[in-house]
Amino acid sequence: MKLTSISSHLPSAQPQWVRRFAKLGLGAKGVVYCLVGLLAFMAAFEIGGRSERQLNKQGVFRFILDQPFGQLLLALVAAGLVCYALWRLTQAFLDNEQEGTDAKGIGRRIGYAFSGLVYGFLAYGSFRMVVGSQGNQGGDSSRQTLVRELLQKPFGQWLVGLIGLCIIGVGLYQIYRALSGKYLKNVQTSSIKTEVKAIIIRSGKIGYIARGVVWGLIGYLFIKAALEANATQAGGSSHAFVFLEQASYGSYLLGAVALGLFCYGIFMFVRARYEVINTSS
Template sequence: MDISSHVPAPPPRWVENFARFGLVAKGIVYCLVGILAFMAAFELSGSSEQEAGKTGVFQFILDQPFGRVLLGIVALGLLCYSIWRFIEAGYDTEDKGSGAKGIGRRIGYAFSGLVYGALAVLAGKMVLSNGGGSGGGDSRQTLASELLQQPFGQWLVGIVAISTMLVGLYQIYRGVSDKYKKQVQHAGLNHDIEGMMIRAGKIGYIARGIVWIIIGYLFLKAALASNPQEAGGSSSAFKFLEDSSYGSFLLGAVALGLICYGVFMFMRAKYQAINT
């Protein structure tokens, strides 16, 4: 008996609503990351690179009027996005197939689901805690520390580093090669909106790829030095850019790119056809 034949398919409308809500939440996070990173680049309102990381963004939301409610909505949206990615991976709603390339893409969807699920949990914990979420920004250092304690720990951290940099390179390739354009062009949009989405997506993917590559490089430094303190997340990547030559301009450019990526998520939420 084929057990899978008795498992009900996910309700299409349910999946579509989750996807659109999740894309909006992701867009909010990336727009705020970009805004806070831009403010940190030019030292506006005393902002720092640390505040532009994911934990800093969640704390920023929490500090606003009705912050717990707002952050709770964002956490729920990120959870919806995570569930949608797992559905894409498990049900192959994008019709990637069972070949090596298709399996690779579906594994990527599942990995994305894990990442945004973890962010949803972090945001949820900050909503439920009394003083916000301290220490969340050191999650990469915690991961590096735990891996370094394992047999062949430096190799494990090195694998994480190379994998992260490859993800970053793929993001840049995706933007430069316009591979994401199929999602936009199949939505049946008018020429002006389609052009705006394509430009925002290109800039956003490139900026996102740069951040991933820097995070991977920091993991590589941690592996080579066997020092987990060298690892870091997006806030550490922003500091790396800020400390470079013409750092304020580099960080400002990447920040604007991340804002574009957030806007691209909003446009996807409104216009993209969601396969269910």
């Protein structure tokens, strides 16, 4: 079913709730990425006994849960992620961003839908942790299960390799957005105080580059899993952090990426405050 036919059966977006959901969602995403960056930095320099092997988003949720009033805090973050997911889905199906129905527009709307589904699953997993259902499958092990099943299919190695190339493409696009300045597309930079504007803009650029590096490493690990027909080589952010840590000057590399991800989280707060949220379909 085409996106246009789906959107025709959905109610029109109401400006206030779309705007509120977007801002709450961006704030929750900022919290998650700031914690990912902080914990990765601690793991890089062995502060507080942190391990880079546990630094996926599920690890961040467990960290929140272990804090005083952890269940309440995690529930708030989960609610924010639900808001983010719903905002992305309205962008996909109601076309709030006026992307259109040509190939480029459909591609972007599919990207919004994919982002919405990913963060919807993250919210679901965090709510399960709030109510005490920890589960045995983390994000990385789920990816390994998927890769293991694909490798058993005809042309499975090619499929896994293609997924890896697509993930690298996402990473390169993040870096392109940073270097081209497109990450500022909808941000009202004129409203940011002059004395902090340069720092905020630079933090966003650094953050998107760091996120692109992590996506690129994840894609590389998928390709490595395909070439070696070994599902354990694949994984998510924690595997990427382990890969960095094991490289020459690994602690410094991981520390730099960690600071970049923290900057990305800070920039999500900036977006929540200053981004123009399109609400008309």
